[in-house]
Amino acid sequence: MEKVVGADKGAEVPVIEPNKSGEVSAAKKEDFYTKMQNKMIDLRKQSNIYLNHAPKSEKYGLCQRIRNLEDEIFGLLIEARKRYWNKTSLTKLDVAHEQLRGYWRLFYELGYFDYRRGEKEPVTVSEDGVRRFKVINFMINEIGPMINGLIEAEKRKAKAKAAKEQTAVKEQAQEKADV
Numbered sequence: 001m002e003k004v005v006g007a008d009k010g011a012e013v014p015v016i017e018p019n020k021s022g023e024v025s026a027a028k029k030e031d032f033y034t035k036m037q038n039k040m041i042d043l044r045k046q047s048n049i050y051l052n053h054a055p056k057s058e059k060y061g062l063c064q065r066i067r068n069l070e071d072e073i074f075g076l077l078i079e080a081r082k083r084y085w086n087k088t089s090l091t092k093l094d095v096a097h098e099q100l101r102g103y104w105r106l107f108y109e110l111g112y113f114d115y116r117r118g119e120k121e122p123v124t125v126s127e128d129g130v131r132r133f134k135v136i137n138f139m140i141n142e143i144g145p146m147i148n149g150l151i152e153a154e155k156r157k158a159k160a161k162a163a164k165e166q167t168a169v170k171e172q173a174q175e176k177a178d179v
Contacts, residue, residue, distance in 0.1 A: 030081075032146070032149075032150075033077065033080075033081040035146075036077055036143065036146050036147075037074070037077055037078075039139070039142055039143055039146070040070070040073060040074050040077060040143065041074075042139065043070065043136070043139040043140065043143070044070050044074070046135065046136060046139060047066065047067075047070060047104075047136060048067075050107075050113065050132055050136065051063040051066060051067065053115050053116050054107075054112050054115055055112060055115050055120070058112065062103065062106065062107060062110075062112075065103060066100065066103050066104065066107065069096055069099055069100045069103060070100065072096050073093060073096050073097060073100060073143075076089055076092055076093040076096060077093065080093060080150065086154065087154055087158075090147065090150055090151050090154060091151075093147055093150075094147050094148070094151065097140070097143060097144060097147055100140060101137075101140050101144075104133070104136055104137065104140060105137075108129070108133040111129065113128070113129030113130075113132045113133055114128070114129040
């Protein structure tokens with residue numbers, strides 16, 4: 001079996017690092033979203049190759065669902081990039097990502113990676129099917145931690161905002177007590 005290029009666990013995944021106040025600079029955020037979108041485009045290109053070889057009976061079933069999920073994830077990335085408060089968008093993005101992972105697993109379990117031009121290849125090709133699944137799964141797994149990083153950054157941002165508001169309320173109460 002061939003070794004999958006880049007399939008090691010130590011692959012670098014960019015992470016958004018906030019400053020001391022819990023804020024993330026706009027430039028860092030834009031760069032992070034651009035990296036995510038580029039990874040999603042690479043995933044879409046690779047999956048298009050595999051889905052084009054799926055059985056004819058699945059062209060408008062499972063294959064179409066996978067393509068739609070990939071398009072939805074790409075759209076949610078753009079939506080999350082442009083929204084000011086995007087907790088809902090990130091939650092939808094996380095759910096769609098897990099659905100995509102599940103549908104690719106189903107695609108693999110049904111043996112569709114062993115098809116060529118809509119017809120099943122001989123059994124000896126099954127090693128290629130495993131390799132193809134590892135490649136696509138690695139690409140999906142690269143996006144997951146990035147989404148979780150965005151969710152964590154959003155949580156830190158909300159905590160910092162709540163702490164700031166609580167401090168302001170305490171200061172106002174202290175000023176009233178002093179008067």
